């Protein structure tokens with residue numbers, strides 16, 4: 204993706220000085236991705252109050268199966284170009300100055316933080332990616348003290364990098380892509396994916412906000428719901444159906460490449476160079492979910508053990524033949540092999556117990 208992104212920057216002359224990046228450096232990821240400080244309160248998200256009852260009634264009358272909690276008289280998403288431009292202006296004014304810094308951060312009951320929530324407007328073509336990128340660059344040019352370059356570059360990369368890359372993968376790989384299941388995962392999604400009724404705080408928060416707002420930000424989709432689905436060996440068809448049904452911005456070309464590709468590694472590495480999985484350590488590093496959870500982030504086995512911990516090692520153990528040679532994860536196998544046999548057995552038994560009781564987690 205990085206070389207694709209650099210090509211896009213060059214081809215479209217975005218933040219470039221001739222053939223070189225305007226600041227001499229392509230990527231500012233190292234300056235970004237911090238945890239939200241404990242008492243930090245982000246500005247309230249701009250939401251609309253659109254009356255969409257006519258469309259809503261039509262859907263209900265047609266017997267279309269729905270999930271989530273739509274408020275048809277106060278629909279929060281932009282429904283036209285004017286509102287999409289308002290949302291963009293709000294993002295640039297209030298959120299872009301901290302976008303990169305808190306891009307991967309998660310906090311209970313903070314459903315949008317500094318994210319743009321502009322994907323729905325772009326995917327439905329109410330606003331074009333070019334004008335979103337140009338508006339952000341113009342704001343930075345006007346006031347580089349207010350919007351630091353690392354915040355801007357992080358945002359631009361998401362759109363002309365990741366978004367366009369996914370579009371390319373879709374048109375290059377479909378229709379074969381939709382049948383890919385690299386790990387041959389066969390399990391069903393737990394029932395609580397549809398209700399949010401789980402004791403796992405990170406999943407409860409992410410699923411409930413998805414049901415309420417049709418939105419979760421990228422790291423919640425990737426490292427909370429996606430991470431759990433991959434560790435639990437859920438069939439990618441089930442995972443795809445859930446993501447396609449729940450998010451306001453879900454349109455197949457950008458949903459399936461992210462879900463089956465980036466999140467579930469079902470394509471065997473076309474999109475991502477390694478599976479995105481983690482134990483509680485990463486979730487706790489980037490969020491404030493663990494402190495108030497029923498489970499304990501530090502415990503690996505026993506009643507209060509965080510399910511991510513044993514499922515994580517179980518995943519690596521199960522897929523050693525497919526993954527051990529991947530240079531980006533060879534280290535994990537070195538750690539696993541050095542673990543005492545009794546500890547390994549306890550972890551695998553704990554994971555199996557959780558998989559057998561997945562609806563009760």
Ligand SMILES: Cc1cc2nc3c(=O)[nH]c(=O)nc-3n(C[C@H](O)[C@H](O)[C@H](O)COP(=O)(O)OP(=O)(O)OC[C@H]3O[C@@H](n4cnc5c(N)ncnc54)[C@H](O)[C@@H]3O)c2cc1C
Pocket residue numbers: 317318319320321322323325326358361362365366367369419420421422424425429446450452453454457458459461462465466
């Ligand atoms: C499992 C999974 C499923 C996803 N499904 C969708 C989907 O159905 N539709 C969708 O538009 N995005 C999807 N994404 C990508 C990303 O999560 C959303 O684009 C983003 O959360 C939208 O919110 P935002 O506008 O606030 O994004 P911001 O965080 O503000 O980012 C700005 C823009 O960058 C673009 N972007 C960032 N990351 C990606 C990415 N990985 N792929 C494509 N565009 C990206 C989006 O257009 C987004 O609007 C998915 C990601 C994952 C991990």
Ligand code: SF4
Pocket residue numbers: 402403404405406482483486487492493494496497498499500509510511
């Ligand atoms: S302890 Fe585990 S389940 Fe609970 S919030 Fe942390 S990572 Fe999620």
